[in-house]
Amino acid sequence: MxxxxxxxxxxxxxxxxxxxxxxxxSSLIQEDVFLRGKHLLRLLLAALLLxxxxxxxxxxxxxxxxETTAAATSPTTQASTxxxxxxxxxxxxxxxxxxxxxxxxxxxxxxxTTTVAPATSTTEAPAFPxxxxxxxxxxxxxxxxxxxxxxTEMLFAVGAGDQVIAVDEFSNYPPEAPVTELSGFRPNLExxxxxxxxxxxxxxxxxxxASGLEALGIPVLIHEAALSLDDAYRQMRQTGAATGYAGAxxxxxxxxQDEIAGLVDLxxxxxxxxxxxxxxxxxxxxxxxxxxxxxVYGLFGLENIADAADPDGYGYPQLSxxxxxxxxxxxIFYGCAVWCGTxxxxxxxxxxxxxxxxxxxxxxxxxxxxxSSRWGPRLIEFVxxxxxxxxxxxxxx
Numbered sequence: 001m002x003x004x005x006x007x008x009x010x011x012x013x014x015x016x017x018x019x020x021x022x023x024x025x026s027s028l029i030q031e032d033v034f035l036r037g038k039h040l041l042r043l044l045l046a047a048l049l050l051x052x053x054x055x056x057x058x059x060x061x062x063x064x065x066x067e068t069t070a071a072a073t074s075p076t077t078q079a080s081t082x083x084x085x086x087x088x089x090x091x092x093x094x095x096x097x098x099x100x101x102x103x104x105x106x107x108x109x110x111x112x113t114t115t116v117a118p119a120t121s122t123t124e125a126p127a128f129p130x131x132x133x134x135x136x137x138x139x140x141x142x143x144x145x146x147x148x149x150x151x152t153e154m155l156f157a158v159g160a161g162d163q164v165i166a167v168d169e170f171s172n173y174p175p176e177a178p179v180t181e182l183s184g185f186r187p188n189l190e191x192x193x194x195x196x197x198x199x200x201x202x203x204x205x206x207x208x209x210a211s212g213l214e215a216l217g218i219p220v221l222i223h224e225a226a227l228s229l230d231d232a233y234r235q236m237r238q239t240g241a242a243t244g245y246a247g248a249x250x251x252x253x254x255x256x257q258d259e260i261a262g263l264v265d266l267x268x269x270x271x272x273x274x275x276x277x278x279x280x281x282x283x284x285x286x287x288x289x290x291x292x293x294x295x296v297y298g299l300f301g302l303e304n305i306a307d308a309a310d311p312d313g314y315g316y317p318q319l320s321x322x323x324x325x326x327x328x329x330x331x332i333f334y335g336c337a338v339w340c341g342t343x344x345x346x347x348x349x350x351x352x353x354x355x356x357x358x359x360x361x362x363x364x365x366x367x368x369x370x371x372s373s374r375w376g377p378r379l380i381e382f383v384x385x386x387x388x389x390x391x392x393x394x395x396x397x
Contacts, residue, residue: 132242137219140244141199145192147184148203151223152177153376154236155201157252160243166195173370173378189213199242226292226375233257236377256380260299263387267394270301274393277305277319277329277358278367282340284319291315292375300386305329325352331389332358335367361396365389 129138144164146152152171155164167177168184182191184202187209192200193216200213201221210220221242226232233253240249276297278287286306287293290313294304305327310317336342344364348354358364371382 128244130241132238133221135219135221135242137199137221137242139198141197141219141242143195143197144199144201144243145182145195145197146171146177146201147182147187147192148201148223149173149184149370150203150226150235150374150376151201151221151239153374153378154239155243157377158236158240158243158245158249160239160245163243165197193218201239201242227290228292228295229260229379232292232375232379235375252377256377259380260383263383264299267387267390268300269390272301273303274301274331274390275303275305275327275329276331276333277324277327278372279332279334279336279342280316280373281336282342282346284321284324285316286319288313288315288317293372296379296382297386299383300390302331302386321350321352325356328356329358331363331365331393332356333365333367333372333389335369335372337366338369363389363393 128140129136131137142163144155144160146155146164146167148168149171152164152167153173155161156174156177161174161176165178166180166182168182169179170184171177171179182188185206187202187206189209189212192209192213197218199219199221200210201223202210203223203225205222210222213220221238223235223238224231226235233256236253237246237249240246240252278293278297280286286309287304288306288310289295289298289304290310294306294315297304305324306317306319309319309323332347334342334347343366344362347364348359353359365385367382367385371378
């Protein structure tokens with residue numbers, strides 16, 4: 001007779017029951033009977049004793065077997081319980097059942113823990129389908145394509161990085177992002193569809209690519225360029241909701257909001273009336289207070305010299321050197337160090353710029369090209385830079 005149990009590798013294996021005893025005790029009894037009775041009676045009695053001994057041996061083995069099986073079987077195995085229940089019906093065997101049956105109490109605990117842990121860490125949003133920004137996402141996406149550097153940073157920041165299978169050519173952060181040759185400016189329907197995405201996230205809708213993807217049954221989440229911190233926060237929350245990380249997204253937003261509030265309380269001083277010029281390129285394109293970049297500076301009460309040069313509200317006017325020289329800003333932030341090669345020395349060498357008070361005082365501060373042009377989770381680094389700049393000016397008197 002054999003029983004079954006689970007091995008450590010999770011395989012169902014046979015466990016042989018112990019072999020019946022040698023009937024050594026029965027043999028001694030037979031010997032004694034043969035010495036006392038008549039030959040025929042002895043033979044009959046011996047046969048009866050042999051039969052009884054054999055039955056007794058079987059009963060003893062059957063009763064012991066569930067105990068041996070229960071001892072050898074892991075608490076996580078249900079097989080031993082089943083074997084004990086089906087093999088034995090005697091009171092002795094039934095008494096062993098509670099010991100074996102008690103094991104499922106231990107079995108259920110790890111099973112519950114294993115089930116709850118992933119649910120807590122991966123299923124934060126309501127059960128799918130969900131509707132985010134008017135887009136129905138039927139199931140939690142596991143193959144996301146991002147065509148926006150800002151969206152890529154948001155996806156990884158909320159915890160959905162493992163679900164991202166491809167990002168556009170300019171999504172250079174975080175380093176582990178799967179960069180491809182996909183373009184977010186001129187997206188190619190066939191190239192995107194070839195990745196088999198179940199969600200595409202992009203900024204804007206160039207060439208009406210979204211309708212083509214939706215015709216293929218691929219949900220498309222479109223994030224327009226943020227104009228304020230609230231816009232950025234909303235897109236972070238939408239990214240979390242669309243990927244199953246609504247809770248993580250909410251925590252991310254709250255942490256950014258808290259730190260920004262602390263930095264503003266510490267460094268903002270509108271009464272100082274400090275003016276600044278933010279240089280996007282060495283051809284003097286700038287950003288006004290109506291843009292996302294401008295709203296971040298506005299948190300600290302800084303005055304933007306580009307505002308007066310944008311009567312049409314475009315947001316990104318191209319200034320002239322003469323305009324900048326006349327405005328004579330207190331601070332210059334330049335954000336084209338990587339793409340244009342701009343640095344403090346090259347600014348000071350521009351004709352007439354050595355007369356600017358920002359140049360004379362050394363208040364020229366580099367802003368990371370990507371951080372200043374994206375409204376993702378790293379915007380907090382942009383805010384920190386402005387705070388540190390104001391601290392430098394404060395210390396200098």
